[in-house]
Amino acid sequence: MDQVFSNFLNWTREHEWGYPEQFNKTLDNGTRLTVWDSGVLVVEPEQPGDKDIIISCAVHGNETAPIEICSDIIQDIISGEQTVAHRVLFLIANPASINIEQRFVEENMNRLFSGAHSQGDKQNKERERAKEIEGYCERFYESAPKGERRRYHYDLHTAIRDSQREKFAVHPFTDGKPYHREQLQFLLACGVDTILLNQQSTTTFSYFSYNTFGAQAFTVELGKVKKFGENNRADFQAAEDTLRRLVGESELSFPPFDPEQHFMFAEAQTINRQHEDFELNFADDVANFTAFDKGDLLAIDGGEHRYAQHDGEHIIFPNAQVALGQRALLTVIRVPTNSLDLV
Numbered sequence: 001m002d003q004v005f006s007n008f009l010n011w012t013r014e015h016e017w018g019y020p021e022q023f024n025k026t027l028d029n030g031t032r033l034t035v036w037d038s039g040v041l042v043v044e045p046e047q048p049g050d051k052d053i054i055i056s057c058a059v060h061g062n063e064t065a066p067i068e069i070c071s072d073i074i075q076d077i078i079s080g081e082q083t084v085a086h087r088v089l090f091l092i093a094n095p096a097s098i099n100i101e102q103r104f105v106e107e108n109m110n111r112l113f114s115g116a117h118s119q120g121d122k123q124n125k126e127r128e129r130a131k132e133i134e135g136y137c138e139r140f141y142e143s144a145p146k147g148e149r150r151r152y153h154y155d156l157h158t159a160i161r162d163s164q165r166e167k168f169a170v171h172p173f174t175d176g177k178p179y180h181r182e183q184l185q186f187l188l189a190c191g192v193d194t195i196l197l198n199q200q201s202t203t204t205f206s207y208f209s210y211n212t213f214g215a216q217a218f219t220v221e222l223g224k225v226k227k228f229g230e231n232n233r234a235d236f237q238a239a240e241d242t243l244r245r246l247v248g249e250s251e252l253s254f255p256p257f258d259p260e261q262h263f264m265f266a267e268a269q270t271i272n273r274q275h276e277d278f279e280l281n282f283a284d285d286v287a288n289f290t291a292f293d294k295g296d297l298l299a300i301d302g303g304e305h306r307y308a309q310h311d312g313e314h315i316i317f318p319n320a321q322v323a324l325g326q327r328a329l330l331t332v333i334r335v336p337t338n339s340l341d342l343v
């Protein structure tokens with residue numbers, strides 16, 4: 001059992017599609033560790049606070065900075081270096097994709113949540129794992145102590161391309177529910193001053209937690225995809241420090257909310273690739289948040305021309321290689337922070 005806790009990430013990678021046995025360990029400080037599966041670690045302090053926090057990484061296995069951050073926090077919890085004030089579920093979502101240093105093995109796991117893993121007749125291990133992960137999230141949130149609970153989920157990613165706004169988060173479609181100032185302040189403390197506001201439901205992990213469990217949930221883009229050991233961890237220090245504060249402190253305090261410090265962008269278009277014959281009308285190395293103007297050609301999909309519909313329409317996550325039917329380009333337009341329904 002020592003191997004599991006001496007390096008949880010390595011043990012997880014050695015059991016890339018799961019492990020049938022559960023492991024338990026109680027630390028000298030009374031914190032209980034429970035390994036439900038490979039890459040699935042529940043941390044519960046003796047006197048848990050009222051937050052139930054999911055921190056996930058490696059939904060895409062080549063996005064190594066979040067994996068390194070989570071691994072360091074986990075090992076510091078195990079060594080007693082990192083205090084724990086609340087229940088935390090750490091998820092290393094797709095170990096097999098880590099082992100091949102790729103975004104995914106067969107299918108993008110971040111398009112398989114909210115039941116998408118079981119739609120159609122396609123079957124693969126990423127679909128099985130996504131379904132298992134959904135079950136772990138439910139088990140974690142539902143097994144919390146009784147009483148009023150505050151649920152969070154930060155799904156940590158890095159982006160394939162450069163980004164004119166280095167760190168940004170994707171807020172799941174709220175379907176009319178308000179946005180929370182405190183979450184904007186938490187993300188700002190992580191170095192994330194830019195929020196994309198999805199305007200429709202998706203099959204991403206963060207939307208699953210937001211929509212299914214009412215968690216304050218985000219996809220958090222912390223920087224750029226790099227190989228293990230090539231991340232400049234100083235670039236991620238604010239995020240790591242703030243995540244450690246979230247885990248270790250009963251309550252977080254932030255400077256007064258200043259809307260001018262936050263940059264909000266509403267989804268303008270989601271362009272899905274519908275044909276094999278699909279191309280983007282800009283170079284592969286064009287950075288996220290590059291702005292186009294109304295009438296600019298963005299993509300050609302099976303001969304259909306797709307244009308920017310607004311001046312100042314920024315491109316996000318351009319990827320002409322996605323599977324048919326999946327998102328090849330998200331575009332967003334700046335909206336004033338004060339225009340949001342904020343609580």
Ligand SMILES: O=C(O)CCC(=O)N[C@@H](CCC(=O)O)C(=O)O
Pocket residue numbers: 060110157158159160161170204206219317318319
């Ligand atoms: O850089 C890219 O093209 C993708 C980076 C990444 O994995 N982003 C997430 C965003 C998920 C969301 O929209 O909430 C993804 O594409 O899965």
Ligand SMILES: [Zn+2]
Pocket residue numbers: 059060063157158
């Ligand atoms: Zn990702």
